[in-house]
Amino acid sequence: MKLQQLRYVWEVTRHQLNVSATAQSLFTSQPGISKQIRLLEDELGVEIFARSGKHLTRVTPAGEAIVELAGKVLRTVDDIKHVAQEHSDERRGSLAIATTHTQARYVLPSVIGEFRQKYPDVALHMQQGTPKQIAQMVSEGSADFAICTESLELFNDLVLLPCYRWNRCVLVPKGHPLASGELTLERVAEHPLVTYVFGFTGRSQLDDAFKSRDLTPNVVLTAADSDVIKTYVRLGLGIGIVAHMAVDPVADSDLVAVDASHLFESSTTKIGIRRGTFMRTYMYDFVKRMAPHLDRETVERALAAGPRHEAELFKGIQLPVL
Numbered sequence: 001m002k003l004q005q006l007r008y009v010w011e012v013t014r015h016q017l018n019v020s021a022t023a024q025s026l027f028t029s030q031p032g033i034s035k036q037i038r039l040l041e042d043e044l045g046v047e048i049f050a051r052s053g054k055h056l057t058r059v060t061p062a063g064e065a066i067v068e069l070a071g072k073v074l075r076t077v078d079d080i081k082h083v084a085q086e087h088s089d090e091r092r093g094s095l096a097i098a099t100t101h102t103q104a105r106y107v108l109p110s111v112i113g114e115f116r117q118k119y120p121d122v123a124l125h126m127q128q129g130t131p132k133q134i135a136q137m138v139s140e141g142s143a144d145f146a147i148c149t150e151s152l153e154l155f156n157d158l159v160l161l162p163c164y165r166w167n168r169c170v171l172v173p174k175g176h177p178l179a180s181g182e183l184t185l186e187r188v189a190e191h192p193l194v195t196y197v198f199g200f201t202g203r204s205q206l207d208d209a210f211k212s213r214d215l216t217p218n219v220v221l222t223a224a225d226s227d228v229i230k231t232y233v234r235l236g237l238g239i240g241i242v243a244h245m246a247v248d249p250v251a252d253s254d255l256v257a258v259d260a261s262h263l264f265e266s267s268t269t270k271i272g273i274r275r276g277t278f279m280r281t282y283m284y285d286f287v288k289r290m291a292p293h294l295d296r297e298t299v300e301r302a303l304a305a306g307p308r309h310e311a312e313l314f315k316g317i318q319l320p321v322l
Helices: 003-014 019-026 030-044 061-088 101-118 131-140 185-189 203-212 226-234 281-290 296-304 309-314
Strands: 049-052 055-059 093-099 122-128 145-148 158-166 168-173 192-196 218-223 239-243 255-259 267-274
Touching: 003 019, 003 030, 003 061, 019 030, 055 061, 093 101, 093 131, 093 281, 101 122, 101 145, 101 226, 101 281, 131 145, 131 158, 131 267, 145 281, 158 296, 168 226, 185 203, 192 226, 218 226, 226 239, 226 255, 281 296, 296 309
Parallel strands: 093 122, 093 145, 192 218, 192 239
Antiparallel strands: 049 055, 145 267, 158 267, 168 239, 168 255
């Protein structure tokens, strides 16, 4: 059994059993990958993949267990490399962050700017996606940190570190009826809404608020991108409900942002880290820049806690509000 064979099996699974795409991503040949997978199956005496002709069709039950273990082995190998890097040069390496548009556009620029100044030799990679995709990236090991509000709880192998709380505002054009007077859910529900796709940026709290008052909002457009929501508010499609931190006082000066924190429960943005991740010094530094209360000792205690028990560490903590 070779590490190369385990990597081929793992990568083929990640590429939806497309051997050609896997070969391109690994800069190798398709026949070479197929041959090594066959050799591994012959050695183990089981089929990892079911086939129809030359095509892989599904992962077998035995294959599912083997793929999961292969992922653990490959992550352990990466951790060994990270240990060596940490002791040879603690200021050089890589950091992969998976996050949503709102975090990438409005929260992370200042954090990343400071981080880059201190660690210019750390290769920083940022990937965007839905909260579920983001959590999956970290769970599978293709990203180090997941930074978002929704869906992280779906993955039991992630340690969840609360960063800050935030709430929403209603965006309307100047002169709109909601720009003045008391803002209520009933008044909001009278207008067509443009807001986040379900599963993005605390959307569940928004839906729960309307449901609790037996109101059915008229959602005419949903988007994962706050800037897209603003665009359609400007076009008159409806009023926008966005994270308050996504409002730029200068760029959005043509709109009125009406505070809606009294209408909706606040949401908490968290950092998700795969349990067992080898944390390098600069990774602890990044987390602390993101959330000053998450110092190295606190993060280490959370990583050492059992599944979901890290939440006990943060009971009663006063999180900053953005």
